Amino acid sequence: MQHDYDHLIIGAGMTADAAAKAIRDADATARIGIVGEETHAPYERPPLSKALWKGDKPAESVDLGTAKSGATLHLGRRIVSLDRIAHQAIDDQGDVYRYQRLLLATGAAPRRLPFDGERVIHFRTLDDYLALRRYAVAGAAIAVVGAGFIGSELAASLASQGCKVTMLFPGAGIGAGRYPRSLSTFVDGYYRQRGVVLCPGVRVVDGRSVADGAEVALSDGTSARYDAVVAGLGVTPNGELAAAAGLAVDNGIVVDAQLRTNDPDIFAAGDVANFPCVPLGMRLRVEHENAAISMGHHAGRVMAGAHEDYTTLPFFYSDLFDLGYEAVGLLDDRFEIVEQWTEPYREGVVYYLDDGRVRGVLLWNVWGQVDPARELIAEAGPHDADSVRGRLPKLV
Ligand SMILES: Cc1cc2nc3c(=O)[nH]c(=O)nc-3n(C[C@H](O)[C@H](O)[C@H](O)COP(=O)(O)OP(=O)(O)OC[C@H]3O[C@@H](n4cnc5c(N)ncnc54)[C@H](O)[C@@H]3O)c2cc1C
DSSP, rough: OOOEEEEEEEEHHHHHHHHHHHHHHHOOOOOOEEEEESOOOOOOSSOOOOOOOTOOOGGGGOOOOGGGTTTTTEHHHHHHHHHEETTEEEEEESSSSEEEEEOOOOOOOOOOOOOOOOOOOEEEEEEHHHHHHHHOTTOOOOEEOOHHHHHHHHHHHHHHTTTTTEOOOOOSTTBBBBHHHHHHHHHHHHHHHHOOEEETTTEEEEEETTTEEEEEEEETTTEEEEEEEEEOOOEEOOHHHHHHTTTOBSSSSETTTTBBSSSSSEEEEEGGGEEEETTTTTEOOOOOHHHHHOOOOOOOHHHTTOOOOOOOOOOOEETTTTTEEEEEEOTTTTSEEEEEEEETTTEEEEEEEEETTTEEEEEEESOOOOHHHHHHHOOOOOHHHHTTTTTSOOOO
């Protein structure tokens, strides 16, 4: 079967949703098609590791209502090849999608453990959430592998459900490498107080499915059995389709300031895009909801005829039990770190400085300060500990 679109979007995630809505806002009659491998219409991913575990929010509440854009959704279909000369893509069932302009919003795929199994979940999708829900009953022993954003959020959510949670991770502590050491130590203690067992400094090197569970083997020579294992090991961008079609791919699909690839009719946005980040003066690829929405929106506008650069500095947010934060720019503990606590580790601002510039800001239980943080990062400086201390929060 052949489908003809003015605007074709590959991938049906948050980026695709934002792009389709932006195209529709700019062009009431455009024919928009979205092809997505998952069987669900575009949905919000962030609640999968936090809000859906609180109260009794149904899984359907994450639906983004993409249909309102009038886009035709082709779900449960994977695009397997892209012919840039013919301006067409082909899915895994042989359907052909012809396009005038194409957006690659293929996102990212979770890194995998060296073994699989029914109760081994590489957490990314709504189906992963639904699978984990089946095993995450009170008293169940769950191993969370990884102590980054996904691992730490899931560990908190699972512990709040009454699960016996063990975190296995190679680093020194939760958020190590991003949070200042003192904050990471505090967060470790916070998790332990809430019953989470932390096993830092270990890697999962092997494992296997066993009756009603999974067994994992660790780099320290020990092994343990759990009712389920959930992994948050980071992601890799889904750039294979683009690379096979001859588009530039280097830690994601390389785009210019308008989010255009090296093919003038093909754009990329969201988790898969490696874009020039104007405020930081460097190329960046991020896995942030804010980037998915703002880049998707921007790409949609440009595809529909706008000529504007994407200049947003995306931010990230996370919830850990009743702690929460927003983070702007680069969080890297190799930078000079300036901590400013109103109440130690409960409320404060952490500045990350490099070469006289503010490169990142962590707003720890401090809200409404993302734009002032962006302004500070955009300043030419030079900055040092004295000049940044007290700059935030700014009264707005
Ligand atoms: C559990 C979880 C919690 C998160 N929490 C936060 C948070 O608190 N704060 C924050 O800022 N960010 C958070 N994020 C990150 C944020 O959700 C992502 O940055 C965002 O969803 C990325 O959207 P995307 O559309 O670019 O990519 P994706 O969401 O990865 O969507 C891409 C889609 O494309 C499909 N696809 C890939 N290849 C093909 C193909 N060839 N053919 C058809 N379809 C294809 C994929 O199956 C996928 O459905 C979280 C992410 C997860 C997984």
